[in-house]
Amino acid sequence: MRTQQMNWIHSLLRENKDDDGPSEDLQDLRDRFDSFRELVEKNNEVLSLIGDMEEKAQGEYLFDIAYIRGCVSRLQDGVSTIVRLMIEQGGEEYETLRIRFTSITGQINNLLPGSDNQQGGPLILNFERINRVNSQSVGGKNAQLGEMRSMGLSVPEGFAITASAFRLFLDENQLNKRIQDTLSSLDIRNQNDLVAASETLRSLILSSPIPQVLSDSILAAFDELRQRTGDEFIALRSSAVGEDTLYSFAGQYISLLNVSRDSILDNYREILASKYSPRAIYYFLSHSLEEAGLLMSVGCIQLVNASVAGVIYSCDPLDSESDNILVNAVYGLGPYLVGGVLTPDVYKMHSASYEVTERLIHDKSVMLCPGDNGGTVERPVPEDLRRQPCLNDTQLAELGALASQLEEHYESPQDIEFAYDQDGRLFLLQSRPLRTVSTQTTLELPDMSDVTQLANGGVTVCPGAGSGRVIHVSGRDSLQDVEHGDVIVAANPFPSIVRVLDRVSAVVTEVGSCASHMAALVRENRIPTLAGLS
Structure with missing residues (x-):
């Protein structure tokens, strides 16, 4: 049967010498066959590119945003060609592919840091008007809230x-060119140059x-929020465009808690200026991110006076196949956990x-609390609570169910911040993609029997x-002594x-x-x- 088919195709494609042409x-x-062959070749190119990206994503290779943008561009060109050829081959019933391709392309471009931001959009958006498609106008953190x-x-x-609003601030003060020149x-x-550039840019923002029109809008929105909640103080949280997407920007920008109406404008400017701290500048430039595309949005949020705050990982970041949920928690406000000031309680659940x-369960000697007149203060944890679990099984089950719900909703593992207020009510404060890493179980450990522990x-x-020269660091000023291959040791992570x-071989922290x-x-x-060697 196969021989007959091949003979038929051969006779069909064979030119008749007596004809002027086919x-x-x-x-x-022939045209349809050439089109189909191009379709197969283009499909193979796209699959090869996806395979290369999957290999990079395993963590064994370094890559930057330029690589990602290049791959996305090539993928979009390749898939666009495939869609065109399938419509040519199959007719109008395949036109729906073009619609879906346009929609998916828009979603992908919206996730890439530095995508075009909305021009002339609203200065203020209430949370009830926001969802995750608004990340280019309100940043990742606000969009997920x-x-x-x-x-x-x-x-x-x-x-x-x-x-x-940030674009308006920059334009009205003619700051864009000065920032780019710096x-x-x-x-x-x-x-030294990094710190000097940071000081220059921060001074520009703060002065x-x-x-x-922006200050009036901020104060009016504050008054409306105060009328709804009855609260005189709020939290201001950075929410830059590009944050909590492909790159976390974890801890690179500041957030301020327990902010009053009188200080909200100055505190807003402080958060804008934090975009140009030495660590933030290093982060976005070392990842080849374009500064102009990383506009800063700020979330003005009802302050949760937390009795307990923590972080949920919807899966174990070191063993994503283990069916485990991890919860880390401390008494009081969350910055003492995410800032590495305390070693938290850790719970693992199925x-x-x-x-x-x-x-x-760790000794939680202090906690961060809202100050009576704004800001935050450190207070001692009562002696009878210091070594007690700060979460009970009912709360943990509630947190686990939420982690599962959010992972299913976003279709990926999630890193979730939460707080229980003084009345035991649970609030979610953030959800972002959780980066997982694979553990190489085949790693052969060296003989350490003759080494002092x-x-x-x-x-x-x-x-x-990792191995190398051990160097103790205690803050940003001590980082200038770090050389390539060093193992850095710190009391607290910062x-x-x-x-x-980019130059150390390992990190160890006491807390x-x-x-x-x-x-x-x-x-x-x-x-x-x-971490947590104390």
Whole structure:
């Protein structure tokens, strides 16, 4: 049968020597065959490119945003050709592919940092008007708060000062060219030059007036929020465009808690200026991100006076196949957890039953609380609570169910911040993609029998092995002494460590956990890290 088919095709495609050329039907068949061959070749090219991207995503190779943009552009060109050829081959019934391709392309471009931001959009958006498609106008953090609110989940009241507001601030003060001129010649590996550039840009932001129309809009939105909640103080949280997407920007920008009406404008300007801190400049330039596309939005959010705050990982970032949910929690407000000031309680539970399978309870001697007149203050944890679990099984089951719901909704593992207020009500404060890393179980450990052990314990933040000169760091000023291949040791993790992650072989901290901002950064950079060795 196959021989007969091949003979038929051969006879059909064979030109008749007596003819001036192939018949019209034969030429049509040849054209369709050439089109189909191009379709197959283009499909193979796209599959090869996807395979290369999947290999890079495993964490064994370094790549930057330029690689991602290049691959996305080539994928879009390739798939566009495939769609065109399928419509040519199959007719109008395949036109729906073009519609779906346009929709998916728009969604992908919206996720890439530095995509075109809305021009002339609203200066203020209330959370009830926001969902995740608004990330280019309100940043990733605000967009996800609006998305969770639309899901019916418990999210604090609030509003976003949009990216358009920041654009207005820059335009009215004629800052764009001065910012670009400062950054264009900057060598980010020169610590002195990096700090000098940061001081210049921060000074520009802090000394520039907020346009009257923007300041009036912010104060009016504050008054409306206060009327709804009855609260005199709010939280201001950075929510830059591009944040919490392909790159986390974890801890690179500041957020301010317990802010009054009298200080909201100055505090808003402080958050704008944090975009140009040394660590933030290093982060976005080292990842080849375009500064002009990373507009700063700010979330103005009802302050949750937390009795307990924490972070949920909807899966174990070091073992995503294990069916585990991880919860880290401390007493009081969350910055002492994500900032690495305290080693939190850690709970591991099964993702189906929410049964707690492991508890690591630490001494929580202090907590961060709202100050009576604004700002935050450190207070001692009552002696009878310090070594007690700060979450009970009912609360953990509630958190586990929410983690599963959000992972299903976003179709990917999630890193979720939460807080219980003084009345025991749960609020969700953030949800962003959780970066997971694969653990190489085949790693052969060296013989350590004749080596003096300096410390043990702690938690693995990012797996691997590293060795080199040990250098103790305590803040950004001490980072200038770090050389290539060093192992850095710190009492607490701090976000400025991002400035040396391209040259260190390992990180060790006395306090901290796998849920701090620094933990997200070292996992992004695949740096072997231990935390909580105290």
